[in-house]
Amino acid sequence: MFTSAVTTGRVLLALPVLLFVLNACDRSETVRSPALTERTPVTESAQAISAFLERHWVRPLPAQGKAPEQFSALEASLMPSDCGSCHTEQYRDWQTSLHAQAMGPGLMGQLLAMAPTARDEHQDCLRCHAPLAEQANDLLAELAAAEHASADAAPSPATPSLHQQGLVCAACHVRAHQRSGPPRRDGTAPDAVESAALPHAGFVATDAFEDSRFCSACHQFQPDEYALNGKLLENTYDEWKVSRHAREGRSCQSCHMPERRHLWRGIHDPEMVRAAVTFSVEGGEWTNNVIRAALSVRNTGAGHYLPTYVTPRLVAEIEQLDGDGRSLPGTRIEHLIQRLVPLDLGSETSDTRLAPDGELRLVYERPVHRAAVALAYRLRVEPDEFYARFYRALLADGAAEKGRELIALALKQAESSSFLAFEERRVLPQR
Known part of the structure; x- marks a missing residue:
């Protein structure tokens, strides 16, 4: 994502990233409830998908709040490495992606020049590069600490903070500690009985995660946003929408997440x-x-x-x-x-x-x-x-x-x- 903050007197840029989605829990593919005898395919209307996306990508994202009492510390965690304890392949892919580098040195170097308390100004970048409210809080703490450091010092915690890890799993998959993702590969989702036996109470399945509009949350400016020569600065979704690829049913995910891989390869590859x-x-x-x-x-x-x-x-x-x-x-x-x-x-x-x-x-x-x-x-x-x-x-x-x-x-x-x-x-x- 590319942002411009006029109030700083300079352009603020961040690494472009392809905002797509992580896969549903691997364990949800294998854990079974004894009472489950038949799976029912997920069926959603276009209106339901649109409503989900509108709720899911309200900006800025609200804080997760208190985790359910029955959740373990691992289930309540927003750290990618904790997600990776079950979702090993997805985590391994994500680590090699630009999503994991979305808060790289170019962006962090610019943020260090901003006022530590300028939360709204930070959101020009964080809304796509580290969109969780918890990441915004981490950044505020780091910038405040940097205020008291020497001019050339850069913070270097032993373990990267949540915001330093960029576009993390939870940014796409977790709202109010509820996990969501695409239906399983057979098109079904766990029912209430099965969900109770799964980690973090299972997940909500929705086709929105396989819809190109999911990606447009960061890869498409709105009509009233920044444009040059009558063309929006970020216009990828609209470019796709009028292409033969859209007419032929090829979504963003079909190219950038083939087989639900979490690689998001693009112009750097x-x-x-x-x-x-x-x-x-x-x-x-x-x-x-x-x-x-x-x-x-x-x-x-x-x-x-x-x-x-x-x-x-x-x-x-x-x-x-x-x-x-x-x-x-x-x-x-x-x-x-x-x-x-x-x-x-x-x-x-x-x-x-x-x-x-x-x-x-x-x-x-x-x-x-x-x-x-x-x-x-x-x-x-x-x-x-x-x-x-x-x-x-x-x-x-x-x-x-x-x-x-x-x-x-x-x-x-x-x-x-x-x-x-x-x-x-x-x-x-x-x-």
Whole structure:
């Protein structure tokens, strides 16, 4: 999620995350009540799903309150590691995801510059990155402690606090200590008798967890929220809604949570990008000492714009190489695929993103370099290009303040996230 807080005089950014859902309890798949003889499939109307989502994502989320007396400390816990004591596969997946890093050094470095008591201002970021009320309370305590630390000190508790763990299991699954999730894989849910025998009194099953609108709670701005050139800054759900992927019944979860996995791979993952893009090359011939070629990049797999947000960029490029595979000066052309905005978010410089099924065709016509023996066609991905620019600016103008060390770490991470998604080399014909 990407937030802007005008009152601070600077843009506040946080890592983009894909907000989806955790799976239902594994043990609910196996624990049986002796009285249960037949499972009844869950059936819900569209109206019931909409009502659930409206209740579930009211912002800010209310505190959980007191846990039921019969709950053990483990059942009452909101810590992901405690959820993982039963939901081992889900927890293992979550640990590798960007959801678990949603309160990373880039965001924490900015929050350290805010007033410790600015709860409403914190919510610009926490509403998606750490949405539980209990996480907001943890953050207030940490920021208050940082007020008394040296200018370069960053809090480092032995065990990460709940807010430091980002988008945790409970953020999607727990309200007032009641667990909820999708129906079991066979489409059923535990009845009252079975629930009484399950940990944390079972769970409420609802198809809302398999509905793309669940994800829109963080991946879609509302019509009256921040927009540039008439386009909302965060518009992923609406992009999907008008795509053939929506018409064909493919939800956000079907791509980002296949088989109910808790990985939420996206633009940072090379395999996800390769699955979304059809990359093809043409030519490599020359006449009159001019090489003619072309590169095609098509968004065939993503059910939204590629990239969907302002933070990444893709770079399509063609260049000539010498016999050792080195780039030859003056032979490279490139095309940027991104929604380019300045750091102040005051305008939109350009928007060259690929809509679902959209295509870029990069045409190459350049004189043949005397040392050229091959052409290289590439697609580079820079998932955090905007963040890298932003963090450099914060460090250069001294705006990082107490979060300087964290911002420096965030910059290092942003710069190291780039990768080469595609590369093809074609040997040029003999002259």
